[in-house]
Amino acid sequence: MLEAKDLYKSFGSIKAVNGISFSVAKGEVLGFLGPNGAGKTTTMRMLTGFLPPASGTATVCGHDMLSNPVEAKAQIGYLPENAPAYDSMTVENFLKFSAEIRGYRGKELQTKVETAMERCQLRDVQRQTIHTLSKGYRQRTCFAQAVLSDPPVLIMDEPTDGLDPNQKHTVRKMIKEMSSNKAIIISTHILEEVEAVCTRAIIINKGCIVANGTPDELKKKSDTGRLDDVFRSLTIGREESK
Amino acid sequence: MRSLMNIATIFKRELKSYFEAPVAYVFMVVFLVLIGALTFMWPGFPLFERGVADLASFFAWIPIVYLLLVPASTMGLWAEEQRTGTIELLLTMPITLGDAIIGKFLAAWLFIVIGLALTFPVIITVNYLGDPDMGVIFCGYIGAALLAGCYVAVGLFTSATTKSQVISFVLSLTICFILVMAGTPFITNLFSEWAWVITVVSTLSFWTHFESIQRGVLDMGDIIYYLSVMTFMIFATYIVIDNRKSA
Ligand SMILES: Nc1ncnc2c1ncn2[C@@H]1O[C@H](COP(=O)(O)OP(=O)(O)OP(=O)(O)O)[C@@H](O)[C@H]1O
Ligand SMILES: [Mg+2]
Numbered sequence: 001m002l003e004a005k006d007l008y009k010s011f012g013s014i015k016a017v018n019g020i021s022f023s024v025a026k027g028e029v030l031g032f033l034g035p036n037g038a039g040k041t042t043t044m045r046m047l048t049g050f051l052p053p054a055s056g057t058a059t060v061c062g063h064d065m066l067s068n069p070v071e072a073k074a075q076i077g078y079l080p081e082n083a084p085a086y087d088s089m090t091v092e093n094f095l096k097f098s099a100e101i102r103g104y105r106g107k108e109l110q111t112k113v114e115t116a117m118e119r120c121q122l123r124d125v126q127r128q129t130i131h132t133l134s135k136g137y138r139q140r141t142c143f144a145q146a147v148l149s150d151p152p153v154l155i156m157d158e159p160t161d162g163l164d165p166n167q168k169h170t171v172r173k174m175i176k177e178m179s180s181n182k183a184i185i186i187s188t189h190i191l192e193e194v195e196a197v198c199t200r201a202i203i204i205n206k207g208c209i210v211a212n213g214t215p216d217e218l219k220k221k222s223d224t225g226r227l228d229d230v231f232r233s234l235t236i237g238r239e240e241s242k
Numbered sequence: 243m244r245s246l247m248n249i250a251t252i253f254k255r256e257l258k259s260y261f262e263a264p265v266a267y268v269f270m271v272v273f274l275v276l277i278g279a280l281t282f283m284w285p286g287f288p289l290f291e292r293g294v295a296d297l298a299s300f301f302a303w304i305p306i307v308y309l310l311l312v313p314a315s316t317m318g319l320w321a322e323e324q325r326t327g328t329i330e331l332l333l334t335m336p337i338t339l340g341d342a343i344i345g346k347f348l349a350a351w352l353f354i355v356i357g358l359a360l361t362f363p364v365i366i367t368v369n370y371l372g373d374p375d376m377g378v379i380f381c382g383y384i385g386a387a388l389l390a391g392c393y394v395a396v397g398l399f400t401s402a403t404t405k406s407q408v409i410s411f412v413l414s415l416t417i418c419f420i421l422v423m424a425g426t427p428f429i430t431n432l433f434s435e436w437a438w439v440i441t442v443v444s445t446l447s448f449w450t451h452f453e454s455i456q457r458g459v460l461d462m463g464d465i466i467y468y469l470s471v472m473t474f475m476i477f478a479t480y481i482v483i484d485n486r487k488s489a
Contacts, residue, residue, distance in 0.1 A: 049333070073335060080327065080334075082327060084329075097255050098335070101252075101335050
């Protein structure tokens with residue numbers, strides 16, 4: 001449902017993304033792993049059409065992001081890094097705005113917003129303005145915005161960042177529940193999360209994919225059979241050899 | 243059709259966000275107090291000075307007072323989106339960049355026009371004091387609304403170039419100031435030797451085009467001038483946002 005082909009992007013002399021290709025099918029939850037600055041966020045920004053790639057293409061449900069951006073974007077729910085949201089709006093109004101921009105009106109809009117608030121447990125703060133929210137609630141608000149329209153593709157940049165253990169659990173459960181009829185990409189620094197929710201993981205280092213496989217396949221790459229050892233050997237090892 | 247609905251959605255959010263924050267009311271009050279005070283105090287209310295009831299001094303002050311009000315109201319349009327990262331949400335939603343720009347532009351323009359409409363007590367006052375030519379006043383207000391559109395378009399553009407509201411404010415104030423002053427005698431006299439320079443500079447100036455509208459002449463040329471400035475600035479905004487390298 002989502003395909004990235006040969007994505008490149010550099011910022012000045014920094015090669016942020018250096019030829020990344022992969023695809024995600026329906027029912028898959030793909031985990032993006034990689035050290036800070038590896039290019040995970042930049043890749044997601046190209047997939048969602050926020051940044052134009054220097055070269056390469058992203059295709060979402062058959063719509064090319066460059067030639068048909070509006071259709072392609074309509075298929076994606078996106079939770080950007082650090083959960084940006086309009087600070088002066090209330091949680092409810094913010095969700096209403098994103099529902100409206102996704103084409104919902106009237107009763108249908110109301111239902112979508114209510115359901116999203118219910119699922120993301122935002123009832124308590126629904127009338128609070130966003131700048132007064134705690135980090136976790138802001139994260140959940142932005143998460144709610146991403147899943148509100150039940151899009152076929154979900155792209156989430158560190159979705160559990162800043163959540164308490166209960167909420168982390170809830171979010172992972174939601175991602176798993178939704179995954180049956182969606183293609184999902186999440187980036188994370190928490191390796192247990194990969195084992196808990198991802199059906200496949202990609203490790204990115206310095207803008208290149210250094211590993212791609214199911215969590216079990218990845219674990220086999222190390223003698224200890226632990227994901228963090230694999231991660232370390234693939235990402236630090238590279239650095240030292242250069 | 244879908245584009246219009248998106249523009250309407252952006253427009254509504256933007257306009258609401260003005261009134262959600264107290265600064266909007268502050269701008270509005272400062273604008274009204276300033277324009278009111280200037281109109282009646284300096285250079286002397288025309289009715290007393292010249293024995294004519296009109297709003298000449300009101301309209302003469304409009305381009306100057308806008309220099310504060312408009313950049314202050316437009317500085318956040320894109321700068322704030324870029325600073326807080328909401329631009330990433332906005333531009334990954336299923337709308338075009340053009341929809342977002344036009345929605346924001348219209349909201350900011352309407353905000354200024356609301357401020358302009360709230361100056362209606364000056365009309366009541368001159369009508370109470372004398373018998374002004376309402377046609378001229380009407381024409382002046384149309385001109386003032388169009389002029390507001392140009393200032394807003396400049397502010398929209400400068401806001402797109404930076405993450406900082408302060409920089410956006412200073413830039414748009416400067417650009418508008420230059421565009422206004424270019425047509426005034428202070429500047430045109432500098433070029434008295436070269437007639438063509440005067441023509442070029444004053445044709446590009448807000449001042450020149452606003453002057454004739456104030457006299458009660460709604461000239462097609464002036465209207466086209468205003469609309470072109472707005473179109474140009476909106477287009478420039480599009481280019482700037484579309485080409486921003488960083489996020
Ligand atoms: N707007 C920008 N301007 C300049 N350089 C940038 C910009 N955005 C990203 N970079 C650079 O691109 C590289 C990749 O950054 P990116 O944000 O994609 O990393 P990441 O994998 O998401 O890291 P993290 O785990 O810290 O979130 C980094 O070296 C970063 O400094
Ligand atoms: Mg990141």
